[in-house]
Amino acid sequence: MKTLCLLLAVSLMVGVAVGVDRNNFKTCEQSGFCKRLRPYKPEKSQYVLNIDTVIVHGNALSAEVNTIDAESESKNVIWKYALKLSALLDGTFRIEIDEAEPLYPRYRTQLALDGEPKGDKLTLISNESGKLTLSNAQGHHVIITVEPLKFEFTDRAGEVAVVVNDNGQLVVEPLKTKVEGEDEDAGGENFKGHHDSKPRGNEALSIDIAFPEAEQIYGIPEHTDNFYLKTTTGGEPYRLYNLDVFEFELDSRMALYGAVPVLYSHGPKRSAGVFWHNSAETWVDVVNHAENTVVSSLVNLVTGGQKKQIDARFMSESGIVDLFVFLGDTPSDVFRQYTALTGVAPLPPRFSLAYHQSRWNYVDEADVRQVDDNFDAHDLPADVLWLDIEYTDQKKYFTWDPIKFAHPTEMVANLTAKGRKLVVIIDPHIKREAGYFLHDDATEMGLYVKNKDGKDYEGWCWPGSSSYLDFFDPEASKYYSERYKFENFPGTSKDVHIWNDMNEPSVFNGPEITMPKDARHYKTPEDGQDGLASYWEHRHIHNEYGLWHIRATHDGMLLRTNNQYRPFILTRSTFAGTQRYAAMWTGDNMAEWGFLRASVRQCLSVATAGISFCGSDVGGFFKYPEAELMTRWYQAGAYQAFFRAHSHIETKRREPWLYDSTTLSRIRDALRRRYVLLDFWYTLFYEHTIDGLPVTRPLFQEYPKELETYTIDEAYLLGDKLLISPVMEAGVTSVKVYLPGRESNTRWYDVDSYQTYEANGYMNVDVNINKVPVYQRGGTIVPRKERVRRSSQLMVNDPYTLIVALDANNTATGSLYIDDGETFDYKSNNYIYAKITYDSVKLSYKFVNTKATYPTKSWLERVVIAGIKSAPRAATLRSGAKSTPLQMTLHRGNDVLVIRKPAASMAQEWEIEFTY
Incomplete structure (x- = not known):
């Protein structure tokens, strides 16, 4: 029977592509805690700050939060929670809410953060009229309403940027001694023949966040829906639960392989964001009040106008409330604030x-x-x-x-x-076969994940009967x-x-x-x-x-x-x-x-x-x-x-x-x-x-005031220099490409022809099967190596070409990083990081860290200056004590000046001076 089960499972995995079987995966209605929490309305319970317990010290406020019986005149305390509000460096705050005396310890996510976040100064400014006002060193304020509990975070201009528990949907289900039949699903849940014993009972939590003045909201990957998130009212919430979804479908909020619970909001006024530090199954509802939905229509009827706000709500099966709030002001700010917490990608080989x-x-x-x-x-x-x-x-x-x-x-x-x-x-699955050293060792040393009865958990994967190493055990990881x-x-x-x-x-x-x-x-x-x-x-x-x-x-x-x-x-x-x-x-x-x-x-x-x-x-x-x-x-x-x-x-x-x-x-x-x-x-x-910024960037990151960029998710930027708009339709002879930067008079250069385009929103671009619309931003310098060999290792010592794309002021900047490509020697100053600048008088190559050096054999083979209107009469390379006259060719058809074979070493600083 086990062999048959495996064969059926494998046949599902390798069979003919027919699409995802949704029956294998839960909906919110089939997920006990989501079904329980999603309809929750604030009148069912109330969280109140016990003002007498507030202590502000260093970078943190601590206090007791109570849930009270809202229907009782005496407002009896039902449960007690411990609140901690922390101010962190770089305009970030953290809210933590845990049970004051939990029956068992509640899980706190362990590995997501890149070390302990660094604190900022938190100052209590006022305590009056049922509200506390605090500020950090950067001038952001936090206004805490005592009853019902609410947190309002302001930007540096004093406007509210993020509101936590605006809709009163904060819930932390306390751990209780299980009593059979006391709760609908506390005794366990069933799904497709699988029984979840839920030994601790219900322990779910939720919190809602409002983003005033936001146009769009982004994040919570991984899904196949648009990059910008849509209102979930009337459908399924976005789900964060790492799953092997065979033949996943497009335009879906279903869970996929990844779950990163970070959200960003953006509008013309500001960017903001939150990171829900929780590793349990999570569902996220989104309501964009500007969208034409029944909910927004009702809100507009009550408020007398369109409410420009986006609401989000996290619902998780377990853990504690642990929410980081990012107060921007720009998209780059919030992206950096997130990576300051969770770390950057190390330099890859x-x-x-x-x-x-x-x-x-x-x-x-x-x-x-x-x-x-x-x-x-x-x-x-x-x-x-x-x-x-x-x-x-x-x-x-x-x-x-x-x-x-x-x-x-x-x-x-x-x-x-x-x-x-x-x-x-x-x-991670390990074949359960006697004589296989890894299985024998893991069994003897007790390194496998255990089942609910405390025995080695056994499941089925590619090898057949398999067990899984428990990497939470330091001995298993070691x-x-x-x-x-x-x-x-x-x-x-x-x-x-x-x-x-x-x-x-x-x-x-x-x-x-x-x-x-x-x-x-x-x-x-x-x-x-x-x-x-x-x-x-x-x-x-x-x-x-x-x-x-x-x-x-x-x-x-x-x-x-x-x-x-x-x-x-x-x-x-x-x-x-x-x-x-x-x-x-x-x-x-x-x-x-x-x-x-x-x-x-x-x-x-x-x-x-x-x-x-x-x-x-x-x-x-x-x-x-x-x-x-x-x-x-x-x-x-x-x-x-x-x-x-x-x-x-x-x-x-x-x-x-x-x-x-x-x-x-x-x-x-x-x-x-x-x-x-x-x-x-x-x-x-x-x-x-x-800097912690994305390598691949949405257009609105660099052009945060242009509303058209907010929903563009089929074109993107590499750094701030190249705009990529892949052709992703069959048989097309033209595509629409959006060139941002109208307000800043940005120029864009076709990387194939160096033809110049002024930023003016959408334009139709003729394409054939060989053409990919790629544009270099005016004001940038991009390094290239144009002698392509069988592998990158064989190109290490090859020469560089610099593509200088001029802006309206005839200037451009770029950078170049060089090291050995594979070791950590760069951490000992064995590298080159150079800034390259052009200002019509000269092109300079200068090291950012003059203590860092690397003996690269690469040299400068060519400089291409695009968008040049007034060509110099002469160009001279100055490197060390040497001065070398250079040959130039001006291509009038597309205003391109080519300097051939300057032969400057990239291992040392140099300048090319121009004479007019």
Whole structure:
């Protein structure tokens, strides 16, 4: 019977693409706590601040909050809660509400934050008329209404930017000793034959947040709906619950592989945001009062006009109220405030920004060798080949198939000789097979997640009967990390990197294809705690599980090289903080135009939620992309941070050379476009480590006053320099492209022709199958390397071309980052970070940190200055004590000046002076 169950599960996973089976996943009505909380109205309970308990010290206010019997004249206290309001650096506040004396400890999310947030000064300004007013050092105010409890946060202009509990929907269900039948579902819940015992009973919570004057709201990835969030009244809320959704559908609020509970609001006046620090299943309702809905119509009737406000409400199954509030003022401010809490992506190894070739599965070493050789034979650059689960010995991780992959060391060496790398998959499910070292060790050492009865949890995944390492146990994480040591994983080297898939976790025969909520996880032992207090349930930590998995992988990858080399890890499950350890992709998409379009909005959403290193499977995982779709997907993928082609085991092979020669040529062109800009990408990711801003940016981030940009989610910016508008429809000969920046008189330059366009909103652009609308902003300088070779490693010492696109003032600025591309030596000042400026008199290349140096052999081969109206008579390179006259060519047709072979070393500062 178990074998039959596995075969049925696998057949579902690899069968013909027919669309998601919604019956496998809960609706709000089927999720006990969502059904309970969503209809909640404030008259059912009331939260009141006990003013006599307020203490303000340092950066925090602490006080007692009571729920009272609103129907009683004496207003008897029903329950007591502990409130803490903290002021944090950079215009951020934190609200924490926990039970004052919980029956058991309530779970606090552990791994999302990048260390303890740094405090700011909090000052009590006034205490009168049932309100407390406090301020931070930056001039933001917090007004706390005592009864009913409400928090109003003002911007620096004194206007209310965020209101917490505006609608009185704060709920924290207290933990109680279970009494059979006392609550509707406290005794347990059933779904599709699965029973959740709910040993602690009900412990859900909710809170509502209002954003006055907001036009749009964004965030809470991962979904396939628009980047901007829509009103959920009359439909399902957005769901945050990491799930393996087979053949996920488009334009949906259903849960997917990732759950990042951060929201941003934006309007012409300001940006603001909140981060709901909670790792349990969560549903989010949104009401945009400006939308034409029944709710907004009723509000307008009562208020006498249109209410310009967006309301959001988080409902989670467990945890505490732990809400961070970001007070902007701009989109860049709130994005930075979030990454200040959850961390930035570390500088990735340079190769990881190049092209990756994958398939489930390259069948053996000969297949890998043939694919590798074909990239060279067809003059296609590639940096990484990938191996899916079939490379292992019968789905046992940290092993190799003894027949198909009998010589992994030699296979890896063949790749690295060409500057290429290998990525192999390691999933969290462990095959339950006696004699398999990992299973035997985990069983003996007690490292597996436990079921509700305290025995090793057993589910079904690719290997068949499987158990799952409990990464919350420090010993389990340590043991797992040590498996990555070269002596423990023979055949690997520093050039073998890791793919962590199925880590939601995916369990084929589990409720909603995941782990039961009453499964048990390790909890740090505390004195006097046993029974329910001695472990966490999976319901508490579900959305965090994949984060603990990739952290342990990251630790292991560092351990194997004594912290010398930067690892690359790809994860499917994502949560707040994922960016500190791994890149992500959008999962098992389909070879359809709609999924190509969705990839842009999905990656925009996760980028603003801290995870810039995002991409989608080029060509689609399921089905087969015909030539036009494949061409357009490569063209789009070339401008997404993670650039990988991947496909299902049962699909027709689709390596580029298997298409007709014309399509192959177009794919080659797309790949070359990526490699030409690799150093630009690398510089953007370095700058992200400094400023925490997204690498991939929505247009409204750089143009926050332009209302048209607020709902554009099929075009985007790379940094503040390139605008990308991929062609994502079949058979089109023209597309609409929005060029922002009217108020600032911004110029845009077509990167192919250097033709200049003044920002004036939408314009129609003629396209053929070879054309991708990409524009460089006037006032910027973009570095390129135009000698594309078989891999990025072979281009390290190649020369640079600088594309200088002038603004209306004939000026431009840019930057360039250079290091060895793979080690942590840059942390010891072994790097170059240069600012490049042009002001018509000179072009200068200056180091930001003059103590940092790197002996690059790269040099300056060419300078292209676009938009030049008055050409200089002469140009002179000044480098050190040397002065060298330079040759120039002016192209009058498009106002482009080309300086050829300045031959300036990028290892030292220089200037090119112009004489008129």
